[in-house]
Amino acid sequence: MDCFRRMQDAGGHCMKMHPMWQEPLAIPGGDRQSPIDIVVRKSLFDPQLKPLVPLYDPQTCQQIWNNGYSFLVEYDDTTDKSTLKGGPLEDQYRLCQFHFHWGESNAWGSEHTVDRKLFPGELHIVHWNTDKYDLFEEAVMENNGLAVIGIGKRHEGLQKLVDALPAVRHKDSAVDFERFDPGCLLPSNINDYWTYHGSLTTPPLTEAVTWIVMKQHIELAVFRSLLFTSAEEEVQKGMVNNFRVQQPLRGRTVRSSFSPFLKEAQSSAGEEPAL
């Protein structure tokens, strides 16, 4: 416990650093790191940004596992059955997994913030570029290798996940998990998003990611019963605060698919505004 380095999270709270971050990083951080704070009035409306086209086949869902930092729901990515294209993407990307980041209370937990507003958690749906690369391991090291959808949120669809969590409470535990459609985790309006070039927010932190951050947020279910530690370890440690601190923008532009000035006119009836 004492060997954990201490760091400040985005909310100014002191937190302990997860052991994963103590390994020497293969790729030192560059100028395109993630996550960032999205400053709405500084984002650039780009009318060329197209709607996102997620095509997910729930049959490709395989398992859920606790990797000691988060829990991942993994998909068979050997075929093009579950894909993402459109939006800021020029190529087709294949779904491989989704996971969450969350805090120890509802006051913080998201990685991206919007005008410094923190959310209780953030969902990341990870896809890799199969037009340009043969393997995920290759794509993760290269430009335009990955496309990650980031959403701060909760949804009824999450209940199936929450029910499966006790089985993967400990680090390294995994269970079969089938027919889960990640499309049910997307907000009702997927056409309004910010996009920028960034990095993975966990080691190796490679700057391979086209980030697509949804404007519409969702509330987050409680994942705090999970553990960072395996069943064999003596001191059990709750899995909370598994997010990375914010990184400098360093001259990058965040583009938006929507004009903030048309927000009211564009938001559909019955939707709660995200901002």
Ligand SMILES: [Zn+2]
């Ligand atoms: Zn993530």
